[in-house]
Amino acid sequence: MTSPDVRKITTAAEAARARAFVAHLAASLGAPEIERARFLTALTAQLRQSLGQGGAELTLTVQEPGPDGGVQVRAVVQPVTLSPEPASSWHLALSCPDPNRAQGPSLPAQRDDTALAEALLAADEETAEVLQRLDESENLLRLHREELHQTNQGVLALHAELDAAALTQQQLLDAERAARGEAEKARRLLTFLANASAVVTASLDHETIVRRLPELLIPEYASEVDVWLFDKEEQAAGKGRHSAAAVAAARTDRPQHAGPHPGDLPGTDDLPPSALSPDRPLLCIPLTVRRSLGVLTLAAPGDRFDADTSLMLFELARRVAIGLDNALRYEQHRDTAEELQRAQLTDLPTADGLHLAARYLPATRGLNIGGDWYDAFFQPDGSLLTVIGDVTGHGLHAAVIMGQLRTALRAYAIEETSPARILTRLHRMLCHQQPNLYATAMIARFRPGDLQVTWAAAGHPPAVLRAPGGAVRVLDDRPGVMLGVPIPFEYTDHTTEIEAGSTLVLYTDGLIERRAQGMDAGIELLSETLAALHEPDLEDLDACSESLLKPLVHESERDDDVCLLLCRTAPFVSSGRPTGTDMD
CATH class of the missing domain: 3.60.40.10 (PPM-type phosphatase domain)
Structure with a gap:
């Protein structure tokens, strides 16, 4: 239709006929089912509302094809009111892609109930088709939901794997860092042992060796150093008294640890705190080579002795004992030789x-x-x-x-x-x-x-x-x-x-x-x-x-x-x- 179609809607039958006409017109113009169902549902609801208010006037217009080649069906519902104030109208447009059907058919001339029933049946068919489309959409949506759920599960699993991989990587990095720290500590201890050994074995004067020990060990490896030589009764940094741990080391020829808490050092006996050093642990190491020469007593530089450091100190004490033994034997031979030389x-x-x-x-x-x-x-x-x-x-x-x-x-x-x-x-x-x-x-x-x-x-x-x-x-x-x-x-x-x-x-x-x-x-x-x-x-x-x-x-x-x-x-x-x- 090119001219507007105006209808008076005062009864439910007129409203039904008008809806059937609009449905037939939209179908003939090729309007999509979903949009057509939405348009008819909205129009029916407006007509039903108008009937409760005394009726309305429905104006249908099919507009000329636009630039895109489609047409629009425009419905305007103007309520009938007795008040002097004009009522606001309702309007809705439906886009139809087929301009060749702009001269859509009208309802059959007969106005009996048969035509109305056929229109209602046609509307049910349209509704069924819409429902079928909705079912397909719901099935498709369910499939998408399942896919989305599976994807989410995969993403969660991937995140879990990534978290586990990150944790494993962090653990490996921590282990590597710890291994590097241990290797660096071992290198540092071995370097110190080599340098200190070179110092204590370079001299054949036992007093020089005893004097150099505190210089080497304080403050990194000991806070105090005491060297007790049995033959010489000399101390490098001592107070002239010997702790019970030093006496025990001399008697047992085993390293002794004396402190407020057990040292748990390898190859070492634990004793109560020393009266000479009640706050700091003492490590007393025998100086033994061929015979027992004395005891090296060290006060811890901190709260306790480290196990790896103590092993290095044991080895250093062994090398100190060798250096002292060589020095003492050399001094004995030197004194004898000097006396022999001067006697002649x-x-x-x-x-x-x-x-x-x-x-x-x-x-x-x-x-x-x-x-x-x-x-x-x-x-x-x-x-x-x-x-x-x-x-x-x-x-x-x-x-x-x-x-x-x-x-x-x-x-x-x-x-x-x-x-x-x-x-x-x-x-x-x-x-x-x-x-x-x-x-x-x-x-x-x-x-x-x-x-x-x-x-x-x-x-x-x-x-x-x-x-x-x-x-x-x-x-x-x-x-x-x-x-x-x-x-x-x-x-x-x-x-x-x-x-x-x-x-x-x-x-x-x-x-x-x-x-x-x-x-x-x-x-x-x-x-x-x-x-x-x-x-x-x-x-x-x-x-x-x-x-x-x-x-x-x-x-x-x-x-x-x-x-x-x-x-x-x-x-x-x-x-x-x-x-x-x-x-x-």
């Missing part, structure tokens, strides 16, 4: 017109047993022989050979007056008895009232002579070969004029030898030091010897022994036989 040194005789002074400094490395020696004694004719020598090598064997040479030299000096002939006989003896051992020696012979000194040298560093005015001369005449070198050799005597008040310095190579510079630099330094002395300084030869040693011998460790023998002629030499006697 001669008490210098006293002679008219000649003053003597000597110094012997043992090497600080090794067992301090060397072959350096000095000697001074009278010959039967009243001459005074001064001797200095050095047997190659160190140890008891060198000391024994030195003693043999010293004894043999004194024996030969009874028969021979010449220093050269004495050295020649010593050379033959050493080649015969000790073919693989060598020695150097120098003999200087002073005669009473004679201002000459006769000397001979066997491979020994040259003597240095200082005149009264300060002039220094090195007696560098070519020396003979070393004693014991396997070749026949005859030594030669040399004679040097000396003035009254002159000083002759005999020494071994330990005084002048320098590793990087050789002996020449040392001889030059000795000459300069001797020349720099004042005459009053030379009156006291003991003090003079100290003045010579100070710039030449460093206080640090020495690899070789040092012997120094000073011979000073008096400013006025008296005649006659010296008043001294043979001190042999």
Whole structure:
């Protein structure tokens, strides 16, 4: 229809016919079932409401096709009212996609109940079709709901797996972090153990080892350190008393832990708190190697000792015990060797017109047993022989050979007056008895009232002579070969004029030898030091010897022994036989 269709609706039958007409019109225009059912339902409800208010006027209009090619069915319901105020109308539009049906059919001309019944049946068919569509939609919605539920379940399961994976990953990260921490702790403990072991084993002085322990352990591994050595009764950082735990460690030879709470340390016995340290735990570790040397007592740096750290401390104590045992054994041998060495040194005789002074400094490395020696004694004719020598090598064997040479030299000096002939006989003896051992020696012979000194040298560093005015001369005449070198050799005597008040310095190579510079630099330094002395300084030869040693011998460790023998002629030499006697 192109012109509006206006109908008066005053009864239910008219309303039913109008609804049937609109349904037929919408169906003929191809309106979709769902939209058509909604449109008819809304129109029927409005018509029913209008009947209760006295009726209404229904206007139906089919609009011309629009730009999209479709048409619209527009229904307007205008209620009939007796009041002077106009009632508001109701309107609704239905879009129909088929413009070719714009001239939709009208209801059949008959107005009997048969047509109305057919319309109602048609409406039921439409309703059934709509319901079928709704059922399909509900089935589809149910399927979507099931799919959504399954998807949700899958998402939940995925989240659970992700949470489990994240938890597992976190646990792995925590385990890796803990493993790294343990590895770093073990590396740190091993590094400390290696460094501390190097420190305690580098020295052969037990006092140095005991002194270094607190420096190494405080404050990271201990708050206090006490070392109890049974033989020495010395403490590095103790108070002179020993805890019950230390006594128990010494008695049982097992580590002891004393604290308010059990330490639960491996291989350690737990004891009550110590009266000496009631608040902090004590760890007492025996120092045992071959024999029990003492006890190392440590006060905890915190509330307790760590188990891994305690194992490191046990191993460190074992290495400290080895270092202390080596140091104590070395010190015992060193003391014995030094006593043996000094027992073979001669008490210098006293002679008219000649003053003597000597110094012997043992090497600080090794067992301090060397072959350096000095000697001074009278010959039967009243001459005074001064001797200095050095047997190659160190140890008891060198000391024994030195003693043999010293004894043999004194024996030969009874028969021979010449220093050269004495050295020649010593050379033959050493080649015969000790073919693989060598020695150097120098003999200087002073005669009473004679201002000459006769000397001979066997491979020994040259003597240095200082005149009264300060002039220094090195007696560098070519020396003979070393004693014991396997070749026949005859030594030669040399004679040097000396003035009254002159000083002759005999020494071994330990005084002048320098590793990087050789002996020449040392001889030059000795000459300069001797020349720099004042005459009053030379009156006291003991003090003079100290003045010579100070710039030449460093206080640090020495690899070789040092012997120094000073011979000073008096400013006025008296005649006659010296008043001294043979001190042999």
